[in-house]
Each structure stands twice: as structure tokens, then as C-alpha cells.
Amino acid sequence: MDFVALSLAMLAIGIFGLLTNRQLLKVFISIELIATGATLNFVMLASSSGQGLGQALLVLAFSTDTALSAVILALLVIVTKKYGTSNINEILKMYSEKDNEAEA
Amino acid sequence: MILEVLSIGLLISACLALFVDDPTYSVAALSATFLFTALLYSADGALYAAIFQFAVGVGTLAILFLSGQMLSNKTASTTSPQKIGALIGAGVVLSLPAIFLSGASSTGAFSDASFGDALWNLNGLDVVLQALVILTVALGIAIILYERKSGGK
Numbered sequence: 315m316d317f318v319a320l321s322l323a324m325l326a327i328g329i330f331g332l333l334t335n336r337q338l339l340k341v342f343i344s345i346e347l348i349a350t351g352a353t354l355n356f357v358m359l360a361s362s363s364g365q366g367l368g369q370a371l372l373v374l375a376f377s378t379d380t381a382l383s384a385v386i387l388a389l390l391v392i393v394t395k396k397y398g399t400s401n402i403n404e405i406l407k408m409y410s411e412k413d414n415e416a417e418a
Numbered sequence: 419m420i421l422e423v424l425s426i427g428l429l430i431s432a433c434l435a436l437f438v439d440d441p442t443y444s445v446a447a448l449s450a451t452f453l454f455t456a457l458l459y460s461a462d463g464a465l466y467a468a469i470f471q472f473a474v475g476v477g478t479l480a481i482l483f484l485s486g487q488m489l490s491n492k493t494a495s496t497t498s499p500q501k502i503g504a505l506i507g508a509g510v511v512l513s514l515p516a517i518f519l520s521g522a523s524s525t526g527a528f529s530d531a532s533f534g535d536a537l538w539n540l541n542g543l544d545v546v547l548q549a550l551v552i553l554t555v556a557l558g559i560a561i562i563l564y565e566r567k568s569g570g571k
Contacts, residue, residue, distance in 0.1 A: 316519035320425050323512040324432060331436035339441055339485070343448055346478070347432050350455055353471075361464040369467045376474050377548045381555045383478055387485055388559050392566065 317358035324351030338390050338400040345386065349379045420461050422517045428454040430509030437505055439497045442483070449479045 328348035335341055353375050360368015394400045397408050431450035438444045452475030459468035538545070 316516050319519050320428070320513070320516035323429055323516060327429070327432050327436065327512065335436065337441075339482075340436060340444070342482075343435050343444065346448065347436070347451070350432075350451065354455060354458070357459055357464050357467045358462060361459070361462045361467070369464055372464075372467050373470055374544055374548055376470050377552055380474055380478070381552050383481075384559060385555060387481060388562065391485060392562075 318355060321351040321355035321358070324348070324354060327351075336402045338394065338402065341402070342383075342386055342390060346383070349382075353379070421458065422513075424454050424458045424461060425516050426510055426513045428458065429513045430506050433505040433509040433512075434502070437497075437501070443497075445479060445482045448482065449475065452476075452479065 324347055328344045328346075328351060331344035331347065332341060335344065353372055356375065357368055357372050360371075390400070393405060397405045399405060399408075428451060431447045431454060435444050435447035435451055438447060452471065456468045456471040456475065459465075459471055
């Protein structure tokens with residue numbers, strides 16, 4: 315069993331989702347999957363070496379990940395309420411239209 | 419054997435979380451991803467990591483279910499059974515290298531510190547600083563939401 319290959323697969327799924335999905339919620343889920351892949355690699359390698367250090371560092375990584383999630387979700391809710399959609403293409407289109415109106 | 423089954427489940431649920439159309443099912447699949455990750459940690463002997471993963475996962479998912487309902491389009495969208503089958507197949511195929519490649523072995527290059535030692539003696543300063551960072555982030559979000567509520571006055 316190779317955990318590096320497993321976390322690489324998680325990373326690949328996350329990056330593929332990040333590149334192909336246009337919904338903000340799916341983008342957030344992609345970021346979560348990438349973070350899970352990274353922590354999985356970290357913990358499994360540390361655990362197979364029989365150390366508590368990896369798990370201790372994981373706690374710190376989790377706190378960073380949670381803070382990141384909170385910020386992303388807050389921004390996501392604000393943007394969706396402002397533009398009325400969670401599709402990135404539509405948001406960009408509305409933003410550029412508003413920009414053009416301001417210039418005119 | 420249990421690690422292989424858990425890794426296949428992990429990748430299948432990750433594929434489903436990203437590519438199922440309905441946001442509620444998507445978040446449910448993400449919850450399965452977190453659960454499989456916690457079980458994988460637990461099966462490999464990293465019990466503290468499993469507990470933290472489970473706790474953080476539950477908190478994240480509670481918020482995600484609410485925001486998933488709020489952010490989703492009202493039109494009902496369903497994913498076809500063929501697409502679900504293809505996603506499950508993709509998850510199984512992606513897990514094959516992890517199952518059939520040989521794993522990393524212990525090098526013994528580092529000292530064998532216990533979890534408590536590693537957290538409080540080796541990383542005590544990091545823990546305090548991270549708490550300060552999280553406090554700052556929480557205050558920042560509270561200020562943004564308050565200003566939005568009061569209309570920026």
C-alpha cells in the first residue's frame with residue numbers, strides 16, 4: 315500500500331475539479347480535497363515511521379485549514395448574495411459589465 | 419486489506435463529491451470522504467489524527483450543508499446513473515496505483531517523540547501563534563459581517 319500514490323490521486327482529483335468546475339461550492343470542495351490529500355500524505359508517512367510529531371503538526375495544519383475554510387466560505391456567501399449566482403463565468407460577466415458602465 | 423478498501427472508498431467518494439450535480443449529494447459525498455480519511459488514519463494507528471479529522475470534518479460539513487442549500491440553484495438537477503457509474507469506475511482506477519505500489523517504510527531518522535511531547539514541547543510556540551492567527555481571522559470575519567449588516571456606516 316503506497317500512501318504517496320493515494321495522496322497524489324487525491325491531489326489530482328482536486329486540481330482537476332478546480333480546473334473544470336465553474337460553481338463556487340465545487341471549487342471550495344476541490345480545495346478541501348487538495349488539503350485532505352496533503353494532510354493524508356503527511357500523517358501516513360509520520361505514522362508509518364512511528365512518530366507523534368506528524369500527528370502534532372497535523373493538528374496545526376487542521377487549524378490553518380479550518381481558518382482558510384471559514385474565510386473562503388464567508389467570501390463565497392458574500393459574492394453569491396451580491397451577484398445572485400454562484401457560477402464563476404456569470405459573476406465575471408456581471409463584474410465586467412459593471413466595470414464598463416462605470417467607465418462610460 | 420482494510421486499508422485498500424478504505425482507500426478505494428476515499429477516492430470514489432472524492433470523485434462523487436466533485437462531479438455529482440446536486441449540491442446536497444455533493445456535500446454528503448464529501449462527508450464520506452472525511453469519514454474514510456478518519457478511518458484510514460485510525461486503521462494506520464494515528465488515533466489522534468483520526469479524532470481531529472472527524473471533529474473538523476463534522477464542523478465543516480455542518481456549515482457546508484447550510485451554505486450548499488443557500489448557494490444552490492433552485493432548479494433540480496440530477497446526475498444520470500451512467501455518470502455515477504463512470505465516477506465510481508474512475509475512483510477505482512485511480513486507487514489501483516496506491517494499492518499495488520509498495521509502501522514507504524520507516525527510516526528511523528527522527529526521534530520517536532510522543533504526541534503530547536511533540537505538541538506541547540516541540541511545537542508549543544506554534545500552537546500559541548496559531549491560536550492568535552485563528553482569533554484574528556474570527557475577528558476579521560465578524561467585522562466584515564457586521565459592516566455588511568450595518569451597511570458600512
